[in-house]
Amino acid sequence: MSDTLIRRIDALLPQTQCTRCGYDACLPYAQAIALEGEAINRCPPGGQEGVQALAELLERDPLPLDPACGEFTGPSRAVIIEEHCIGCTLCIQACPVDAIVGANKLMHTVLADRCTGCELCVPPCPVDCISLVPTDDWNSAQAEQARQDTEQRRDRLLGRHKESSDLAARTLANKPVLATNADQADKREASIASALARARARRASKTASGTTP
Incomplete structure (x- = not known):
């Protein structure tokens, strides 16, 4: 079940591999969200739209982007x-x-x-x-x-x-x-x-x- 959830989370991430979330790539961030309860608002390239998609998948609150990770710039x-x-x-x-x-x-x-x-x-x-x-x-x-x-x-x-x-x-x-x-x-x-x-x-x-x- 966890592997399936990780893949679904990873599929919603933009795959820019920018590390702004604090992880080495998008997949480790997806794993942290699924297995460790990491916040879903740490991906600036995904923007608020990405946060919303993760919130709907995981049934969590769609928090604003974490400013510590940077701003959405397109x-x-x-x-x-x-x-x-x-x-x-x-x-x-x-x-x-x-x-x-x-x-x-x-x-x-x-x-x-x-x-x-x-x-x-x-x-x-x-x-x-x-x-x-x-x-x-x-x-x-x-x-x-x-x-x-x-x-x-x-x-x-x-x-x-x-x-x-x-x-x-x-x-x-x-x-x-x-x-x-x-x-x-x-x-x-x-x-x-x-x-x-x-x-x-x-x-x-x-x-x-x-x-x-």
Whole structure:
């Protein structure tokens, strides 16, 4: 019964996977509502209409949206200002639905039909080249696609974690010299700093030549 209820609750959530509710994705929030009695008014992308739908399903009072979780602003999608992108891949890592494509030190772009407008890619961007723009209403087909994309990404990351764990076990058995996490972090920080310097130089050059938009 609980699994059926979780699925029904999850089906009413917008599947933006934005984490504003305080949970990692829409499904964990649905599970908390069904199993732990979590409040039904913690989903800003769903708006008051979403709260009402959950209230009717669960026979609860349709409380106003919790302001601590944010306000309803309508559907949106991310757009990358491609000429400013330094290819750091931080936005790709942050996207919960794999809607951003690109490679290290190469320009990234957003797959508009896959983007949920969750905004999770915005804070990690070191050059502030990502913005959110209003889009058409978020429909059930897009929500279902986002649900599938989220599940596929989760399964891929879990598989990668298992592969990494297996490799680590084999590696430790052979006792090689391993790079520390600190070393890896330092190298990544240096790489991003170098990319930032190149981006600033590129912008300065455009400004000096009068070609900056």
